[in-house]
Amino acid sequence: MDSVDQDRLLDEAMIETRRRWGWSQEQIDEFQRERARDREALRQELAAELRERESMEYERRHRDRASGPAMLDLFVPAVGETREQTCAVCLEDFVEGGKKLRRMPCCYHSFHQRCIFDWLRFNRRCPVCRFAMTSVEEQRALDRAKAEAAATCGDGPEATKRRRLDPATD
Ligand SMILES: [Zn+2]
Numbered sequence: 001m002d003s004v005d006q007d008r009l010l011d012e013a014m015i016e017t018r019r020r021w022g023w024s025q026e027q028i029d030e031f032q033r034e035r036a037r038d039r040e041a042l043r044q045e046l047a048a049e050l051r052e053r054e055s056m057e058y059e060r061r062h063r064d065r066a067s068g069p070a071m072l073d074l075f076v077p078a079v080g081e082t083r084e085q086t087c088a089v090c091l092e093d094f095v096e097g098g099k100k101l102r103r104m105p106c107c108y109h110s111f112h113q114r115c116i117f118d119w120l121r122f123n124r125r126c127p128v129c130r131f132a133m134t135s136v137e138e139q140r141a142l143d144r145a146k147a148e149a150a151a152t153c154g155d156g157p158e159a160t161k162r163r164r165l166d167p168a169t170d
């Protein structure tokens with residue numbers, strides 16, 4: 001018996017009791033509507049709590065992940081262009097025409113894309129040398145700085161207007 005059945009039986013028992021108390025059909029209908037509203041509110045509350053717990057859990061587990069855009073920017077080397085011949089994550093050799101490869105910036109360690117992406121989603125450090133890729137927070141700061149630079153020194157209409165109005169700031 002699931003919780004919906006249990007609820008229904010409980011309701012029936014409560015309604016039976018209220019009938020014995022002499023409640024009118026109208027009062028019983030209203031009572032049932034109220035029960036339904038309460039149940040729906042409770043269901044929504046639990047769903048919201050679950051969503052929050054899941055997102056907190058995601059943040060905790062992926063706290064030190066690499067920035068997504070930085071991952072997609074990683075160079076795609078061909079087999080033969082890499083320093084190593086083996087993926088240090090799965091220990092399989094790189095094969096011509098096989099799985100797509102990605103190379104870390106700076107340290108130039110290469111891995112299968114699938115292997116290094118799965119890794120970087122949890123840990124932004126290179127599995128071989130621990131070189132740290134751009135974190136999500138660093139990427140956000142970079143994007144903000146870029147947006148601010150574009151707003152103040154760009155050739156956008158706002159910047160041009162500002163320069164014209166106040167040449168002393170240049
Ligand atoms: Zn691999």
Ligand SMILES: [Zn+2]
Nearest residue numbers: 107109126129
């Ligand atoms: Zn490395």
